Amino acid sequence: MAEIARLAGVDTSTVSRALAGSPRVTKETRALIDKIVHETGYVVNETARHLRGGRANQILVIVSDIAAPFYSDVVQGIVETLAERGINVLLGVTLRQAKREAQLAKQLLTGVVDGIITVTGSIPKPVLSMPGFERKVLAISRAVPHEGVTCVTIDNCAATRQVMQHLHQRGHRRIVYIGGPNYSETYRDRRGAYADFMRENGLAELARMRATDSFNDDADSGFHIMKSILNEGDRPTAVFCATDELAIGAMAAARQADQIIPRDISFFGFDDLKLTPLMSPPLSTVSVPRFEMGRRGAEALFRQVYKDAPSSSKVVLDHRLILRDSVATIV
């Protein structure tokens, strides 16, 4: 910028103002500066701007694993939305290790980012000691156990209830639940709503809930759980999987055991991943607005961090049941 100022025969402050579009520079000066900037290919140093301005214009997104389709869709929504607003997205993956999460937290403390969107259901510890962190952090999909932090999610209990009602109406009673690890609020909600429904409908004794090992909730774990269920005898007529990934694995296990879906066993998923209509058979599932969750979360955090908007407690988006061909009617 000093170079530009020299060439234009003005001070750097004038160049700065000209570039910022301040009304305090003449058209002529502005034109001259613009011309020189164009000729020399000069671009401002964002780092210096950040240092002076105190804003990094960057937001950190924390997921446990970007390779999981659910998260990558959410992140896509976030990145698109923030890019439109000139905000960069830093991507952090925790691999479900608290240590990594703590490392990532430093990015906020050291001023590398202005805010954090977490899709893991937890806030890195070091962040909690920051005064006013509530406005700088936002949770998507999984709520975090902290007052004042905005959370964008869906109504997991209501959705689960609707799924169960559907299965029940179709004549299913012997319904198994396959879910992910219960440290996740999402899975706790879905499992809880399942259990409640079974109890309320006098099916408490038929309720069977299975969760994946420790940290796994991918298709493979669904496959293995389903395999063990099939080996136990006393087969269910329907399986409610807490995610489509689990359902894809579970259906594969059923097919491998020569079960015809849905004739022998029905399946219901959750998420409506892009691939599920192409499964064999197309999977009935709950549509979860993943991109939209990302978009809304990004918008909300943007307003909180850069526009001084207050944080709200919860933003609940709509879900809806997608009925395809994986559920049979029992007569």
Place this chain on the structure above:
Amino acid sequence: MAEIARLAGVDTSTVSRALAGSPRVTKETRALIDKIVHETGYVVNETARHLRGGRANQILVIVSDIAAPFYSDVVQGIVETLAERGINVLLGVTLRQAKREAQLAKQLLTGVVDGIITVTGSIPKPVLSMPGFERKVLAISRAVPHEGVTCVTIDNCAATRQVMQHLHQRGHRRIVYIGGPNYSETYRDRRGAYADFMRENGLAELARMRATDSFNDDADSGFHIMKSILNEGDRPTAVFCATDELAIGAMAAARQADQIIPRDISFFGFDDLKLTPLMSPPLSTVSVPRFEMGRRGAEALFRQVYKDAPSSSKVVLDHRLILRDSVATIV
């Protein structure tokens, strides 16, 4: 830092050196400073450090769409690797628009990032005018048309040839190719190797190549292409899909037309996505080391940017054929 210096009764330069582990500070001073730092919860301002040091310790990853499973796996590999080295990853998605790509390029020019990993097969124009950009840019999966830029990829031609040989040995002659848009070098290579193989084996007249519309290469496009192929009559005995996503869609279309796979039609995919062994039937495919591509690419760029290593032209990783149950033998 000034505050720390004041409390410790020393100069900021001493604090800086103490924190940096310089041998030029006494144990006592260091201990005192460490204690005060700990008590006050002080953390350095990375932005200031970057301004002075000229390094952002950030690298930009450009993909067209993080929601595509192929890309999200590559990105996972990149993020893990760079995190280990203390480098942040900025994620940029182009949605295949040159405009967005150009915007992202600015991050390098303005010093926000020190390097770029592109998985789109192209380098943003503004970057090309940077002297020495070759060392700051690296391509993964798809090569870029620029001398001196390192590219991490696999041998698409060899892999395609092996697939075709396999299908040929199993008795298939009427083999269709379904690929993505040909502006991508990857798809051109795979299609070219397919065409060559057909010609070299006297099957030139049976060669049929279909590409998806413009920018689409997801499962849905595979579905629609397959549907139109089935409508044309003169059905192929085998379909070679240039990606697993296309294959998943194509298989769904075949099933919907009451074709039994592989009895009526065989399928071969490419990528070995995590879900393909769970398909119905499990898909034969080419294993592509996506995480490893990300890791190796990240390592190489890290060395180039931060360790002054020279750029190499090409890093070719191993692929291998995964034979499952989607290909029948024709007698």
Place this chain on the structure above:
DNA sequence: ATCGCCGATACAACCGATTGCATTGTTGGC
């Protein structure tokens, strides 16, 4: 006892922009 050397720390410039305030020059009013 004095000189020289060395280790520990302080001083100050620097990275590259932004911005409040001072200064300069011009114009308009009376």
Place this chain on the structure above:
DNA sequence: GCCAACAATGCAATCGGTTGTATCGGCGAT
């Protein structure tokens, strides 16, 4: 024709660190 007011620009401090060089003090050697 002089002064006030205002528009345009320059000056300099600032953001928060890092680092080359200067300074200070103590100790060993002669």
